[in-house]
Amino acid sequence: MSDLRALYQEIILEHNKNPRNFKKMPEATRMLEGYNPLCGDHYTLYLKIVNDTIVDISFEGSGCAISKASASVMTTLLKGKTKAEAEKMFETFRLLVTGELKDMSFETLGKLGAFAGVSEFPARVKCASLAWHTMHNAIDAKTDVVSTE
Amino acid sequence: MMTSGTTLLQNDDALQAWTMKLREQFPILNEHVHSKRLVYLDNAATTQKPESVLSAMEGYYRHLNSNIHRGVHFLSEQATEAYEGVREKLRSYINAAATGEIVFVRGTTEAINLVADSFGRAFVKAGDEVLISGMEHHSNIVPWQLLCERTGASLKVAPIDDRGEIIVEEFERLLNKRTRIVGLAHVSNALGTVNPVKHLIDLAHRHDIPVLVDGAQAGPHLRIDVRDLDCDFYALSAHKMYGPTGIGVLYGKQRLLESMPPYQGGGDMIRSVTFEKTVFNDLPYKFEAGTPSIAEGIGFGAALDFLTSLDWRAVSVHEHSLLEKASDALCNIPGVRIIGTAREKAGVVSFVLNDVHPHDIGTILDQEGIAVRTGHHCAQPVMLRYGIPATVRASFAVYNTKEEIEALIRGIYRVKEVFH
Numbered sequence: 001m002s003d004l005r006a007l008y009q010e011i012i013l014e015h016n017k018n019p020r021n022f023k024k025m026p027e028a029t030r031m032l033e034g035y036n037p038l039c040g041d042h043y044t045l046y047l048k049i050v051n052d053t054i055v056d057i058s059f060e061g062s063g064c065a066i067s068k069a070s071a072s073v074m075t076t077l078l079k080g081k082t083k084a085e086a087e088k089m090f091e092t093f094r095l096l097v098t099g100e101l102k103d104m105s106f107e108t109l110g111k112l113g114a115f116a117g118v119s120e121f122p123a124r125v126k127c128a129s130l131a132w133h134t135m136h137n138a139i140d141a142k143t144d145v146v147s148t149e
Numbered sequence: 150m151m152t153s154g155t156t157l158l159q160n161d162d163a164l165q166a167w168t169m170k171l172r173e174q175f176p177i178l179n180e181h182v183h184s185k186r187l188v189y190l191d192n193a194a195t196t197q198k199p200e201s202v203l204s205a206m207e208g209y210y211r212h213l214n215s216n217i218h219r220g221v222h223f224l225s226e227q228a229t230e231a232y233e234g235v236r237e238k239l240r241s242y243i244n245a246a247a248t249g250e251i252v253f254v255r256g257t258t259e260a261i262n263l264v265a266d267s268f269g270r271a272f273v274k275a276g277d278e279v280l281i282s283g284m285e286h287h288s289n290i291v292p293w294q295l296l297c298e299r300t301g302a303s304l305k306v307a308p309i310d311d312r313g314e315i316i317v318e319e320f321e322r323l324l325n326k327r328t329r330i331v332g333l334a335h336v337s338n339a340l341g342t343v344n345p346v347k348h349l350i351d352l353a354h355r356h357d358i359p360v361l362v363d364g365a366q367a368g369p370h371l372r373i374d375v376r377d378l379d380c381d382f383y384a385l386s387a388h389k390m391y392g393p394t395g396i397g398v399l400y401g402k403q404r405l406l407e408s409m410p411p412y413q414g415g416g417d418m419i420r421s422v423t424f425e426k427t428v429f430n431d432l433p434y435k436f437e438a439g440t441p442s443i444a445e446g447i448g449f450g451a452a453l454d455f456l457t458s459l460d461w462r463a464v465s466v467h468e469h470s471l472l473e474k475a476s477d478a479l480c481n482i483p484g485v486r487i488i489g490t491a492r493e494k495a496g497v498v499s500f501v502l503n504d505v506h507p508h509d510i511g512t513i514l515d516q517e518g519i520a521v522r523t524g525h526h527c528a529q530p531v532m533l534r535y536g537i538p539a540t541v542r543a544s545f546a547v548y549n550t551k552e553e554i555e556a557l558i559r560g561i562y563r564v565k566e567v568f569h
C-alpha cells in the first residue's frame with residue numbers, strides 16, 4: 001500500500017477529481033491533442049501565447065488519474081511562464097518521473113514533487129508525461145496530434 | 150482428472166481438487182509479484198504454459214534440432230515427423246477432413262491476413278462487400294480494411310446490441326449477392342460473448358458466402374469441431390491454448406484453399422523453380438513459405454495433448470462457475486458496471502468502476518499481484534459502441550480458482566479505498 005500511496009498522492013487524487021483549468025479556450029493561439037493509444041488517454045491542450053509568454057493555458061479530455069492530474073497541475077504551474085521557463089520545467093518533470101533527477105530537493109520541486117512516485121511505476125511514466133509532451137510540441141508550434149507512443 | 154463433469158457439478162470440493170491438480174502443471178503460478186502470490190487473470194491475452202509444453206520445446210532443441218522437410222539425415226527426419234505429427238493432432242483435434250486443410254501460421258492474426266490477402270486476390274473486386282461484426286478484434290477488422298482499400302470493395306459491419314450480442318436479423322439483412330466473405334469471432338475477447346457461429350454460418354451459406362471464424366478466444370474454452378460448424382476458415386493461436394507464442398493454425402476447406410493463390414513465396418511452398426516458372430507445392434505447403442517455428446509447433450502439440458487430457462465437462466462447469474462468481478460479486482460492488490452481458494459467455498468479464506480509469510485500477514490490482522488487462526483490448530469499435538475509453542478485463546483459464554476471484558474483488562475494494 002505504501003507504494004500505491006506514493007503514486008496516488010492526495011494532490012494527484014484531488015486534481016483528478018477537480019481538474020483545474022479544465023475547459024475549452026476559444027481565444028487560444030495554440031491547440032494540440034495528446035493521445036496515448038495504449039490506454040486511451042486523450043486530451044486537448046489550449047495555450048494562449050503572447051510575446052513568448054503563456055498567458056493562459058487550459059485542457060479538456062479524458063484519461064487516467066495520473067495523466068489528468070498531471071495535466072491539471074501543469075496548467076497551474078505554467079500560467080504566466082515564458083516558453084523557455086516552461087521547457088525547463090518540462091525537463092525537470094521528465095527527469096523526475098523517469099527517476100533520473102538526482103540533485104534537487106523536494107521543496108524546490110513544489111507541486112511537481114507529487115509525481116516523484118511515478119518513477120517506481122514504469123508503466124505509468126507515459127501517462128504522467130502526456131500533457132507535458134503535448135505542451136512541449138505545442139509551443140514548438142507543431143500542429144499534429146501528439147502521441148506518446 | 151478422471152472425475153466426470155457431472156460429479157464436479159454437484160461437488161465443490163471435487164472441483165477444487167481438480168483445479169489444484171491442474172495448477173501443479175503450471176510452474177509460473179508459483180511466482181510472486183510485488184511480494185504477493187501471482188493471481189493471473191489475463192488469460193485472454195495469453196494463457197500460461199504447462200510443464201509438458203515447456204519440456205517439449207526444450208526437448209526439441211536439446212535432442213532433435215534440425216530443419217524439417219529437407220534433410221535426409223536422422224535428426225531432420227525425426228524433427229519432420231514430430232512437426233507433421235502435430236499437424237495430424239490438430240486435424241483430429243478440430244475434426245478437419247484432411248491434414249492438407251491445416252496450415253501452420255504465426256497465429257490468428259497471420260491466419261486472417263493470409264485469407265484476406267489470398268482469398269481477396271482470387272475472389273474480391275471493386276463493388277464487392279466483406280461482412281464482419283461490431284465486436285471484432287482489430288485483427289479481424291484491419292486485414293479486411295486493407296483488402297477493401299486495395300480492391301475497392303467495402304466493409305460492412307453487423308451491429309451488436311446492448312448485451313453484446315450480434316443482432317442476427319441485421320446480420321442476415323447485410324448478406325447479399327455482393328458479399329464475398331464473412332469474418333466473425335467465435336468468442337469476443339472484449340465482451341466474452343459466445344456467438345452463435347453455427348447458425349450465422351448457415352445463414353451465410355444460404356447465399357453461398359464463405360465464413361472465416363476467428364477462434365482465438367474459443368480455443369481455450371470450447372471444443373471446436375470445424376465440420377460440425379461447417380465454417381470455411383477457422384483461425385487459432387496456440388498461445389491462448391496453453392501453447393507457445395509464434396504458432397497458430399489456419400484451417401481452410403480444401404476446395405477453397407486449392408482455389409487460392411500462395412500468400413508468401415519462398416522455400417517449402419514450391420515444387421520446382423526455374424527463372425521462367427515456379428510450380429507450387431500441394432496443400433498445405435503452398436501456404437507455408439520458409440522455415441516455420443518448429444519448436445513452437447512441437448510445443449503446440451504438447452498443448453493439444455494437455456487440452457485432450459482435460460475433462461471438458463469439468464472445464465465448462467469450472468469456467469462457468471468462475472465467470473458467475475466474478476460477475477455476481479462485481480455486480481454487488483456499488484459503481485461497477487459489467488460491459489458485455491450476453492446470454493452465452495465464456496471466460497471473460499469486462500467492467501468499469503464509476504469514473505475511475507481502468508489504467509489506475511490495473512496498477513492498483515498489480516500491486517496486489519493480480520494481473521488483469523486494462524485498455525481497449527484491441528477492440529476500439531466495441532469501446533466506442535459502449536461510449537467508454539477502456540475497460541478492466543479479467544479472463545479465466547482452467548487453473549484459476551474461486552480464491553483468485555475473491556482476491557480480485559478485494560482488489561477492487563482497495564481501488565475504492567484509494568479513490569474514495
Ligand SMILES: Cc1ncc(COP(=O)(O)O)c(C=O)c1O
Pocket residue numbers: 193194255256257258259286288289334336337338363365366386527
Ligand atoms: C478475438 C481475437 N482475435 C484475434 C486475436 C489475435 O491473436 P494473435 O495476436 O495471437 O494473432 C486475439 C488476441 O488477442 C483475439 O482475442
